[in-house]
Amino acid sequence: MSDTVKQKLMLDFPRCECEKPIIYHLVKDYDLVVNVFRAKVTPEERGYLVLDVTGTPENIGRAIDYVKTFHVIVNTTGKGVTRDLDRCTHCGHCVTHCPTEALRIGDPATREVTYNEAECIECLACVRVCPYGACASAF
Amino acid sequence: MKTYEQINDRIESGKAVVLTAEEIIDYVDRKGLAAAAQEVDVVTTATFGPMCSSGCVLNFGHSKPKIRMTEAWIQDVLVYTGLAAVDVYLGATQLRHGDSANMYHPGEFRYGGAHVIEDLVAGKTLQLFALSYGTDCYPLREIRTYFTINDLNQATMTNPRNCYQNYNVAINNSDKTIYTYMGTLEPQRKNANYCSAGQLSPLLNDPLYETIGIGTRVWLAGAHGHVYCEGTQHAGGGARTPDGVPTGGAGTLALTADMKCMKPEFVRGVSLRGYGVSLALGVGIPIPILNEQVLKRTCVRDRDILAPVVDYSHEYPQNTGKVVAQVNYEQLRSGRIEIEGKQIAVGSLSSYYKALEIANLLADEIRRGDFRLSQPLAYLPKDTTMKPLVAREKPA
Numbered sequence: 001m002s003d004t005v006k007q008k009l010m011l012d013f014p015r016c017e018c019e020k021p022i023i024y025h026l027v028k029d030y031d032l033v034v035n036v037f038r039a040k041v042t043p044e045e046r047g048y049l050v051l052d053v054t055g056t057p058e059n060i061g062r063a064i065d066y067v068k069t070f071h072v073i074v075n076t077t078g079k080g081v082t083r084d085l086d087r088c089t090h091c092g093h094c095v096t097h098c099p100t101e102a103l104r105i106g107d108p109a110t111r112e113v114t115y116n117e118a119e120c121i122e123c124l125a126c127v128r129v130c131p132y133g134a135c136a137s138a139f
Numbered sequence: 140m141k142t143y144e145q146i147n148d149r150i151e152s153g154k155a156v157v158l159t160a161e162e163i164i165d166y167v168d169r170k171g172l173a174a175a176a177q178e179v180d181v182v183t184t185a186t187f188g189p190m191c192s193s194g195c196v197l198n199f200g201h202s203k204p205k206i207r208m209t210e211a212w213i214q215d216v217l218v219y220t221g222l223a224a225v226d227v228y229l230g231a232t233q234l235r236h237g238d239s240a241n242m243y244h245p246g247e248f249r250y251g252g253a254h255v256i257e258d259l260v261a262g263k264t265l266q267l268f269a270l271s272y273g274t275d276c277y278p279l280r281e282i283r284t285y286f287t288i289n290d291l292n293q294a295t296m297t298n299p300r301n302c303y304q305n306y307n308v309a310i311n312n313s314d315k316t317i318y319t320y321m322g323t324l325e326p327q328r329k330n331a332n333y334c335s336a337g338q339l340s341p342l343l344n345d346p347l348y349e350t351i352g353i354g355t356r357v358w359l360a361g362a363h364g365h366v367y368c369e370g371t372q373h374a375g376g377g378a379r380t381p382d383g384v385p386t387g388g389a390g391t392l393a394l395t396a397d398m399k400c401m402k403p404e405f406v407r408g409v410s411l412r413g414y415g416v417s418l419a420l421g422v423g424i425p426i427p428i429l430n431e432q433v434l435k436r437t438c439v440r441d442r443d444i445l446a447p448v449v450d451y452s453h454e455y456p457q458n459t460g461k462v463v464a465q466v467n468y469e470q471l472r473s474g475r476i477e478i479e480g481k482q483i484a485v486g487s488l489s490s491y492y493k494a495l496e497i498a499n500l501l502a503d504e505i506r507r508g509d510f511r512l513s514q515p516l517a518y519l520p521k522d523t524t525m526k527p528l529v530a531r532e533k534p535a
Contacts, residue, residue, distance in 0.1 A: 086404075087407075089187065089407060089419065089490040089492070089493050090490050090491075090492035090493065091188070091419075091487055091488055091489060091490040091493075092486050092487040092490070092491075093322050093323075093332065093486045093487060093488055094486070095474070095484075095486055096325075096329075096330040096331075096332075096484040096485065096486035097323065097325075097330070097486070105474065108472075110491075110492055110495060111472070111487075111490070111491035111492045111495070112492050113492070128323070128412060129322065129323045129412060131189070131322070131409040131410055131411055131412075131417075131419075131488070132407055132408075132409065132410075132419070133249070133410060
């Protein structure tokens with residue numbers, strides 16, 4: 001059995017596919033550990049589901065193929081929460097509000113604020129507190 | 140001992156030795172004070188952070204027929220028209236017409252006067268809407284038009300208060316989140332926010348106002364401007380360490396410069412959740428190394444600068460003057476301070492990153508001979524204190 005990996009997935013539901021228990025099948029059929037960050041899937045509206053899945057690369061690949069059969073757009077590169085580097089002034093107001101240190105002072109000498117998207121759990125605290133409007137949510 | 144003329148001659152000939160207020164610390168450690176004072180001509184200081192008491196005077200020129208504006212809005216943000224016919228003052232903290240402010244608490248304050256100032260400097264097209272009662276000489280009663288900064292005769296930033304010498308560190312002693320001009324503060328001292336460039340900050344490198352005074356040429360968001368007055372709330376007589384460094388707010392500067400020469404990346408509208416709008420500005424001020432004493436003061440380190448920790452849930456709003464503790468900027472920049480046995484995560488509202496960038500930009504300009512220093516016409520008072528507003532029931 002190959003090693004498990006963690007993969008962030010952003011699922012965009014262009015039209016309602018909410019009658020299918022997608023997460024149930026991800027767990028049951030593809031043996032994935034699922035951690036949902038954000039979800040909004042309601043009838044007659046564009047919906048989204050942002051989650052981490054942990055499993056073998058083969059199973060994750062098969063799970064993505066399965067999800068795609070529902071006309072769901074699967075984004076594996078993230079971008080649920082983005083930082084506009086032109087607007088960020090590296091003031092550091094966000095760093096105490098970010099629970100996972102995805103946003104942190106990367107270089108103690110220059111006080112540059114860095115953003116590691118892989119650590120982001122999309123709590124949106126930075127979107128609320130950034131005085132410069134540098135952080136934004138895709139949804 | 141050097142004079143302003145000698146330093147400016149060295150700048151003119153491209154031979155000036157210029158270091159930032161950060162670089163000078165190690166330089167003096169290595170070379171010794173006496174040798175360094177001989178070699179170094181200028182130390183550059185800088186700061187970048189929200190400065191609420193900012194704004195600008197704009198002159199629109201005259202329409203045909205003419206109007207004497209009595210009420211006016213730019214991008215739906217009210218400007219002050221109690222000046223001559225087509226002069227207005229645009230204040231940084233003015234909210235946009237129709238903003239619900241804190242009605243749905245905490246308000247977001249996404250766009251206000253500071254954002255108009257940012258858009259002006261960025262060269263964007265803005266809408267002017269103005270009304271008038273009409274006079275014989277100014278008959279037009281209403282105008283709606285579109286303009287950019289290049290259409291204006293003057294766009295002069297005129298800030299009553301910038302560059303606070305030192306500042307509070309804000310914490311929240313209460314049980315609920317509070318939204319302040321010092322940012323969002325979590326309950327029970329979960330976080331602390333400060334707002335100063337510390338060892339890079341202009342007035343912390345000249346704590347007794349020996350070189351920075353009225354008439355000092357400054358770098359204001361990329362434009363060359365001046366200190367035109369002591370800033371509002373300037374209180375030069377505040378408590379100081381034995382080295383003269385204030386342990387609280389103390390001095391402030393009133394700054395002015397031509398907005399047409401400013402760079403947009405150093406003029407930023409700020410939306411403080413639950414509080415309002417402010418303007419973040421980049422300021423750089425050169426300090427001429429006239430003698431060893433002036434040089435010694437520019438060697439101030441973060442660990443030598445103390446800031447008062449103040450509770451913004453009760454003590455600050457009720458104006459009790461109570462200070463919880465004193466911490467230094469080295470502790471603040473470590474990201475964690477300890478107060479009464481509790482570890483508190485520290486964030487910042489001012490950007491040291493930007494301040495460093497400005498100190499280096501100004502140093503480069505001086506080295507290239509593009510920025511000359513000016514001797515103050517008058518010095519800032521060192522003995523004044525800040526008066527409170529007394530609520531009287533009848534005339535005193």
